[in-house]
Amino acid sequence: MAAEKKFIFESLQDIKSISSFLEAIVExxxxxxxxxxxxxxxxxMHPNGLLHLSIKAKKKGGNNxxxxxxxxxxxxxxxxxxxxxxxx
Amino acid sequence: MDNIxxxxxxxxxxxxxxxxxxNRIHNFVKSPTREVYExxxxxxxxxxxxxxxxENKCYAYIHTHGDLDTRxxxxxxxxxxxxxxxxxxxxxxxxxxxxxxxxxxxxILRNSEYAPMFQVIEESLDQVLQxxxxxGLSKALHICRSEYILDALYRTxxxxxxxxxxxxxxxxxxxxxxxxxxxxLERIGDMLLNVGEAVLFAALGQRIKIEQFDSxxxxxxxxxxxxxxxxxxxxxxxxxxxGCRIGKVENxxxxxxxxxxxxxxxxxxxxxxxxxENLEKWNALFPGSVPxxxxxxxxxxxxxxxxxxxxxxxxxxxxxxxxxxxxxxAFRVLEKAVRHIWEKTLVPGQIAVDFxxxxxxxxxxxxxxxxxxxxxxxxxxxxxxxxxxxxxxEQCTGYEKSLHAPFSVLIHGDFNTNNIIYDDQEHVVxxxxxxxxxxxxxxxxxxxxxxxNFRRPIFDANLRDRLNRGIAEFxxxxxxxxxxxEDGCMQARMAFALARSFFxxxxxxxxxxxxxxxxxxxxFLLESLSSHGQSGAAWETFTFPPELLYxxx
Numbered sequence: 001m002a003a004e005k006k007f008i009f010e011s012l013q014d015i016k017s018i019s020s021f022l023e024a025i026v027e028x029x030x031x032x033x034x035x036x037x038x039x040x041x042x043x044x045m046h047p048n049g050l051l052h053l054s055i056k057a058k059k060k061g062g063n064n065x066x067x068x069x070x071x072x073x074x075x076x077x078x079x080x081x082x083x084x085x086x087x088x
Numbered sequence: 089m090d091n092i093x094x095x096x097x098x099x100x101x102x103x104x105x106x107x108x109x110x111n112r113i114h115n116f117v118k119s120p121t122r123e124v125y126e127x128x129x130x131x132x133x134x135x136x137x138x139x140x141x142x143e144n145k146c147y148a149y150i151h152t153h154g155d156l157d158t159r160x161x162x163x164x165x166x167x168x169x170x171x172x173x174x175x176x177x178x179x180x181x182x183x184x185x186x187x188x189x190x191x192x193x194x195x196i197l198r199n200s201e202y203a204p205m206f207q208v209i210e211e212s213l214d215q216v217l218q219x220x221x222x223x224g225l226s227k228a229l230h231i232c233r234s235e236y237i238l239d240a241l242y243r244t245x246x247x248x249x250x251x252x253x254x255x256x257x258x259x260x261x262x263x264x265x266x267x268x269x270x271x272x273l274e275r276i277g278d279m280l281l282n283v284g285e286a287v288l289f290a291a292l293g294q295r296i297k298i299e300q301f302d303s304x305x306x307x308x309x310x311x312x313x314x315x316x317x318x319x320x321x322x323x324x325x326x327x328x329x330x331g332c333r334i335g336k337v338e339n340x341x342x343x344x345x346x347x348x349x350x351x352x353x354x355x356x357x358x359x360x361x362x363x364x365e366n367l368e369k370w371n372a373l374f375p376g377s378v379p380x381x382x383x384x385x386x387x388x389x390x391x392x393x394x395x396x397x398x399x400x401x402x403x404x405x406x407x408x409x410x411x412x413x414x415x416x417x418a419f420r421v422l423e424k425a426v427r428h429i430w431e432k433t434l435v436p437g438q439i440a441v442d443f444x445x446x447x448x449x450x451x452x453x454x455x456x457x458x459x460x461x462x463x464x465x466x467x468x469x470x471x472x473x474x475x476x477x478x479x480x481x482e483q484c485t486g487y488e489k490s491l492h493a494p495f496s497v498l499i500h501g502d503f504n505t506n507n508i509i510y511d512d513q514e515h516v517v518x519x520x521x522x523x524x525x526x527x528x529x530x531x532x533x534x535x536x537x538x539x540x541n542f543r544r545p546i547f548d549a550n551l552r553d554r555l556n557r558g559i560a561e562f563x564x565x566x567x568x569x570x571x572x573x574e575d576g577c578m579q580a581r582m583a584f585a586l587a588r589s590f591f592x593x594x595x596x597x598x599x600x601x602x603x604x605x606x607x608x609x610x611x612f613l614l615e616s617l618s619s620h621g622q623s624g625a626a627w628e629t630f631t632f633p634p635e636l637l638y639x640x641x
Contacts, residue, residue, distance in 0.1 A: 009467055009474060010604065012612040014633060024470030039465030062640070 005043045007036040029070075047072060092160075095145045099167055100217060102138045105131065106174040107213045110276075113181045114206040117197060117269070120188055132182055139175040143168060158293060166220060166290035173279040173286070174216075177209075180279070184272045192262045197269065201245045205273040208234045208241070212280045216287075223291035232284030238277030245270040350382055351520075353393045360384075360391035363523035367395065370522060373498070374429060378519050398518050400511035407505065407541065407558045408551055410512075418510045419558070422517045423565050430530055430569070433498035441493055441529050443584040444485040450592040451481075457595045461607040480614040487621030488584055493529035494575050501525040503533035504540040505558075531578060534566040535585035538637055543593040545602060547641040556638045563637060576628035580617070583632050587613035602639075609636045 013021070028034030034045045049072065056067040109131055116124045146164050150156065156164075191197070212234040219227035249267050252258040353360065370378040383394035401410070406418055455462040467474035475483075500507065501524025509518045541555045570578035591610035597603040613632060620630050 009469065010608065011474070012608045012636065014612075014616075017615070021469055021472045024472035028470040034470050036467075036469055038467045 005041060007038065007041050007043050009036075009038075046074070049075070092149065095142060095149060095164070095167060098138060098142045098145065099171065102135065102142060102171055102174050103213065103216050105135050105138065106177055107210065109135065109178050109181050110206065110209055110213060113184050114202075114210070116185060116188065117202055117206075118199065120194070125185060128181065128185055132178060135175055135178045139171050142171045162293050163220070163290045166286040169286035169289075170216065170220070170283050173282045177276050177279050180272050180276055184269055187265055187268050187272070190261070190265045192259050192265075196249075196258065196262050196266045198245075201241065201248075201270070202273065205238055205241050205270070208237050209273070209276050209280065212283075216283060219284075219287045220290060223287070225288065225291055228284050228287035228291060230284075231287065232281050234284075235277035235281035238274050238280075242270050242274035242277075351379065351395050351397045353395065354390060355392075357386055357389070357391035359523050360393055361386070363521075364393055366522040366525040367393075370498075370519070370525065373432070376516070376518070377425070377429075378522060398509045398511070398520065399513070400509040400518070403505040403508040403510060403517075404540070404544070406510055407554055408546070414512060415554075415558070417515070418512070418517070419561050419565075421510065421515055422508065423562075425517050426533075427569065430497040433527070434495050435497075435527065436495045438492040438494060439496045439529065441488060441491060441531070441581055441584065443532070443535075443581070443588040444481065444488045447588040447591050448481060448485065450595065453595045454592060457598070458600075458603055458607070461594060461603065464611070475615070475618070477611065477614075480611070480618055483618045483621065484584065484587070484614050487617060490621075491577060491580055491584070491627050493531065493581060494577075495573070496527045497530045499525060499528045499530060499533045501528075501532070503536040505537065506540070529581060529585075530566075530569070531581045531585050534562070535582060535589045537562055539586065539589035539593055539606075542590075542637065542639055543597065543606060545597065545599060549641050552639065552641045556640075559637050563634070577626075577630070579632065580620075580627040580630040583613045583617055583630065586610075586632075586637075587617070605639060612636065 025034065028045070029047050032046055032048055034047065036043045036045065047070065051070050051072040054067070054069045054071075056065075056069075058065045109128060112124055112128045112131075116128065146168050150161065150164060153160075212231045215227045215231055219231060246267060249263050249270075253260060253263045353363070364381060364384055367378050367381055371380065379396035379398055381393060381395050383392075385392050403418070403422070407415060410418070451462060462477060464474075464477045466476045466479070500519055500522060502521050504521075507519060507521045509520060510516075511518065538559050541559050544555060546552060546555065567578070569575075587610045590606045590613070594603040594606050594610075597606065613636070616632055617630070620627075
């Protein structure tokens with residue numbers, strides 16, 4: 001089994017600085033490559049194909065939360081997916 | 089059934105057995121016989137066994153009596169500690185017995201040297217039972233001091249024997265064996281010191297080292313106290329983070345002593361001396377605002393102060409426990425007092441600030457508790473970059489140099505809420521723990537006050553709300569003060585000071601989530617300051633979101 005790779009970054013941001021992170025992720029989605037790195041870990045992600053997107057929002061009292069989650073499976077030999085053929 | 093009488097009975101046995109064993113070894117050193125040798129060896133396992141029995145009974149007693157009062161519990165702890173040390177004394181006795189076997193010539197040991205050592209040990213052991221029974225301090229101190237005497241006696245013998253070795257007139261093995269024997273007797277002194285300190289612990293409810301006790305006694309004498317040391321109730325109040333030990337001292341009868349009792353503080357001479365000087369300075373400038381000094385004593389490596397015990401309630405407790413009206417009144421009194429101090433001591437003219445230096449000074453301690461926070465590396469999320477904490481600190485240290493406070497005031501220097509005492513009968517605030525007080529930027533006291541509220545590990549929503557309201561009140565008052573004084577770059581200095589206070593506070597917090605909340609605030613402030621510094625904009629235009637001052641459970 002492949003070793004699990006994890007990248008965690010938690011911080012406080014203001015609206016201006018948070019935008020730069022969101023923009024960097026959007027740009028990575030568009031180019032198909034997002035690099036997440038720290039001194040211990042470097043994860044290169046290639047969002048591609050069909051992605052599962054969930055957006056959750058919660059408001060309770062003074063607490064607000066927006067969760068954006070993008071998940072996808074990396075298919076082996078993505079380019080050589082079996083072509084289903086019917087008949088001969 | 090395990091009860092206290094059985095513990096007491098077995099404890100008496102082990103004390104008596106130790107006395108007998110020491111006496112036996114004394115006789116053996118004087119005139120060795122096979123009979124005494126075998127008897128001593130045989131008793132060793134009995135003494136070991138007694139120790140185990142006492143330990144078992146003590147733990148069983150603690151286990152079955154969950155509601156033991158502190159005094160009884162302390163006594164049991166003392167019994168356990170004394171028992172362990174007595175058993176070690178008996179082990180050392182056997183070591184001496186075995187060394188005697190290696191002596192080529194017995195005359196190398198002098199009766200005039202070992203007899204006084206045995207006498208000191210025997211006299212101390214004679215006091216153990218009664219000292220613990222009466223919780224008598226003078227007997228405990230007598231036992232403790234046997235260590236000093238044994239040390240001195242050992243030194244004399246050691247010097248004589250090394251001189252013999254140097255001269256080469258004596259068999260080296262014989263000399264070394266004799267040194268070992270005297271050394272074992274000296275080591276019994278270390279164990280007796282532990283026994284004496286265990287009795288002090290049972291009597292005072294506080295782990296106090298003999299040198300600290302001597303220091304307390306000296307300080308009391310210097311303060312004019314004329315009664316017996318037994319008449320002093322010494323009570324530990326809190327462990328100080330500054331490395332000083334603090335205790336409350338009250339008169340239990342006889343002798344002259346201030347009415348409300350006093351506070352005894354003991355620590356490194358430099359700190360204690362600075363505290364003393366600052367207390368004198370504050371008392372001269374603002375009479376009654378800080379405790380009076382009753383006594384002072386200084387040794388080479390320890391010093392102590394006996395100061396007035398202030399009546400009232402610490403601001404830390406007040407904010408959490410007292411009714412809204414009292415809290416409001418207390419804040420009004422505090423703000424008025426602080427304003428008075430600042431106004432009276434204000435010296436116009438720019439002064440440099442060093443909040444980042446203070447932060448760097450404590451970096452190692454933070455790293456030890458939360459290495460992952462303190463060593464956060466450079467990070468990247470796509471093209472977005474996160475700077476490492478270290479480089480942020482270095483950059484901000486540089487930017488801070490371009491920032492000055494427009495004036496200085498006499499600051500408290502450790503303006504934690506627990507260093508502010510409110511007396512609701514006289515409606516006054518007083519301050520304690522002033523060893524860091526100096527002429528400096530008032531922003532330091534404000535940020536320490538704010539973060540001392542923030543960092544309290546209180547997660548009940550209502551209590552948290554009280555803390556947040558306290559923070560809001562004091563911060564808005566400080567902003568108003570800055571405005572009146574036309575202090576345009578107060579927010580920038582406040583950001584440096586808060587970054588320092590949040591960052592250094594995580595070394596006291598093991599709760600990762602809560603420590604993380606403080607770390608992220610420090611990192612945010614450092615990032616904001618760094619990016620403002622890079623932009624070259626005037627510090628007067630720097631602001632930070634005030635929300636970061638609050639925590640919601």
